[in-house]
Amino acid sequence: MTSSEHTMDRALAALSTLDEIDGPMSVEVIHRLTELPAIDTPLTVAQVAELLDISAHSLRYYERIGLVSVPRDAAGQRAYSADAVRRLVFISRMRLSGMPIRDLQHYVSLVDLGDDTVPERLDMLLEHRDTIRRQIRELTLSLAATEYKIATYGGHTS
Structure with missing residues (x-):
């Protein structure tokens, strides 16, 4: 692990x-x-x-x-x-x-520059949130496909 x-x-x-x-x-x-x-x-x-x-x-x-x-x-x-x-x-x-290191470096540099960068930081976090939500939808679809295949083989789905 x-x-x-x-x-x-x-x-x-x-x-x-x-x-x-x-x-x-x-x-x-x-x-x-x-x-x-x-x-x-x-x-x-x-x-x-x-x-x-x-x-x-x-x-x-x-x-x-x-x-x-x-x-x-x-x-x-x-x-x-x-x-x-x-x-x-x-x-x-x-x-x-899943935030890339380069994005974290940019975010941290903005934090270090002060409050004037709050709007840009907010934009970064909103974009990252959208990425996470997309990943969740993709994983949900993958889970559904896996559950379907398990059921096809006679297994129990959750």
Whole structure:
């Protein structure tokens, strides 16, 4: 199982524990899915990797390509702030949804430029949402075809 598959499994497990979801998710539900424990002191790469269920290799890669800035402590070790961890939560969710790295890099560069870029960021997210919705429709069609074939062979469909 890849790191992305493991992260998706954990996210889906957390989602399935929220009984009140019936239809589209509210902003409150989304906030609950992304809640983090209070981060009062900087975290190490190992701590962030465990907290977010992301490999240390991926964390260092995200830093190397400019998706997150992580200062070093006096000993030269990465020291992740609460803001860096929140950004990594967003990045990991976008990667799970299939957002390309180059789009994430562009998005992050816009965030770093400030509030004047909000309209462009919104456009990017709306476009990404449309892509996700199309993927869901395509997967639904694929699931229906698979269920049909299972039934053809005498299997039980869900």
